[in-house]
Amino acid sequence: xxxxxxxxxxxxxxxxxxxxxxxxxxxxxxxxxxxxxxxxxxxxxxxxxxxxxxxxxxxxxxxxxxxxxxxxxxxxxxxxxxxxxxxxxxxxxxxxxxxxxxxxxxxxxxxxxxxxxxxxxxxxxxxxxxxxxxxxxxxxxxxxxxxxxxxxxx
Amino acid sequence: xxxxxxxxxxxxxxxxxxxxxxxxxxxxxxxxxxxxxxxxxxxxxxxxxxxxxxxxxxxxxxxxxxxxxxxxxxxxxxxxxxxxxxxxxxxxxxxxxxxxxxxxxxxxxxxxxxxxxxxxxxxxxxxxxxxxxxxxxx
Numbered sequence: 001x002x003x004x005x006x007x008x009x010x011x012x013x014x015x016x017x018x019x020x021x022x023x024x025x026x027x028x029x030x031x032x033x034x035x036x037x038x039x040x041x042x043x044x045x046x047x048x049x050x051x052x053x054x055x056x057x058x059x060x061x062x063x064x065x066x067x068x069x070x071x072x073x074x075x076x077x078x079x080x081x082x083x084x085x086x087x088x089x090x091x092x093x094x095x096x097x098x099x100x101x102x103x104x105x106x107x108x109x110x111x112x113x114x115x116x117x118x119x120x121x122x123x124x125x126x127x128x129x130x131x132x133x134x135x136x137x138x139x140x141x142x143x144x145x146x147x148x149x150x151x152x153x154x
Numbered sequence: 155x156x157x158x159x160x161x162x163x164x165x166x167x168x169x170x171x172x173x174x175x176x177x178x179x180x181x182x183x184x185x186x187x188x189x190x191x192x193x194x195x196x197x198x199x200x201x202x203x204x205x206x207x208x209x210x211x212x213x214x215x216x217x218x219x220x221x222x223x224x225x226x227x228x229x230x231x232x233x234x235x236x237x238x239x240x241x242x243x244x245x246x247x248x249x250x251x252x253x254x255x256x257x258x259x260x261x262x263x264x265x266x267x268x269x270x271x272x273x274x275x276x277x278x279x280x281x282x283x284x285x286x287x288x289x290x291x292x
Contacts, residue, residue, distance in 0.1 A: 087207040099162040106205035107247060107286065116252030119159040138207045 024117055025057040025152035032071045032148050033134065034078070038141035045149075047130035054153035056127055058117040059093070061086070061108045062148040070146030081145045086112065088138045089147070094131025095122050102135065117152070158197045158254040161290045164188060167209055167282040168269045174277040179227075179268040188287065189264040191231045196259040197288035200226070200245035206284060213282045221246065223273035224283060229266040236260055239270065242283065254288065261292060 029051055033043055062070070062080060069077035081089075089105040092098055100120060108118045134147060168182045202218040209215065216224065221243045228237040237257070245255055269283045 087203065087205055090206075090210075100160055101164045102210065103160075103163060103286065104165075104201060104206040106201070107199065110252075112205075112248050113252030114248070116157045116247075119157055121159045121161075135210070137210060137212075 023057070025154045027054075027154065028150050028152045030062075030071075030148060030150050031129070032073075032146050034072055035081070035136070035142050035145050035147060037143045039136070039139055041136050043134045043136075043147075045129050045132045045134070047128075051129045051151055051153060052127065053124055055124060056120055056122040056151055056153050058119045058152040059091070059108050060110050060117060060150045060152075061089075061091070061105050062150055063109065063111075065111060067148065070148040072146070078144055078146050080148050081142055083109065083111070085140055085142055085145075088136055088140045088142075090135040090137060091149070092133050092135070093120065093122070094128040094133075095120075095126050098131070157252070158256060158288055160197075160288055162193075163286050163288050165209070166264070166285045166287050167213075168267075168285075169213070170271075170277060170279055170281045170283075173279055174271055174274045174281075176271055176274055179270045180283075182264050182267045182269075184265050188289070191261055191263060192292050193262065193287075193289040194259040194292055195228070195257060195262045195287055195289050197254045197256050198228075198245055199247050199254050199286040199288070200242055201284045201286070202246060205246070205248070209282050209284060213280055214278070215284050216242070216281050217276060220275045220277045220281075223271060223275040223277065225270050225272060226283075226285075227268050227270065228260075229263045231261045231263050233263060233266060242269065245285070259290070 063083045064080045070080045086105040090102040093100040203215045204218040224242040225239040
């Protein structure tokens with residue numbers, strides 16, 4: 001049976017069977033994305049050299065329920081997406097070859113998850129914010145609403 | 155506030171092919187880079203349409219009310235059913251206070267894992283059970 005399995009070596013190398021965390025980070029950076037139109041689409045994030053050169057510990061998405069307005073690039077504000085729109089969106093972090101793929105926004109929304117963070121602990125050099133993107137997977141007229149992503153880092 | 159650290163993740167589906175039938179088993183869909191027995195699964199999360207309206211190919215996700223009619227069985231590379239008929243409902247994160255279900259890490263045999271319908275409720279042909287697999291490479 002051609003099974004590729006090296007479980008014991010993996011445990012010896014990592015020293016633990018599973019990792020979990022209760023520490024967020026000392027800093028956070030907000031990335032605001034203006035949704036360009038309604039309907040299905042893919043929106044890439046702008047490059048962010050600050051976050052690319054930091055250890056990312058957690059990601060969260062912020063909705064109207066926590067913060068009514070997000071920021072447009074020109075400094076004006078528009079409404080953040082409502083919590084009811086969360087099932088329409090997925091986030092892919094550009095980590096190595098997009099190894100954190102299509103995470104539903106509902107997993108990254110803390111009020112939905114009883115306050116729990118979505119920990120990723122991505123080391124410097126593994127992630128590229130500019131390679132990360134958001135997918136809208138269903139009809140929904142959220143054009144000009146703001147997606148506010150909060151990245152926690154050290 | 156302990157919770158899982160995501161190393162790698164990917165959405166995995168099991169499709170209800172044909173008329174939903176009680177006690178029928180539906181295998182997980184093949185994903186080439188996850189089905190070569192080369193990943194260690196250490197956490198799993200399930201979704202209903204309340205958290206994710208559709209999959210990337212546009213298929214409907216199981217409705218929240220239907221999640222109580224489905225169980226999940228996971229097999230390792232020795233074909234042991236190390237998770238046997240766990241209620242789908244219990245794998246939905248928001249039903250567990252935001253905690254992801256953590257597993258003792260196992261090499262899994264993806265395409266032998268399956269969901270089973272225990273009560274058809276309003277499940278429709280073509281609906282998909284959707285999971286986020288949290289894994290590491292062996």
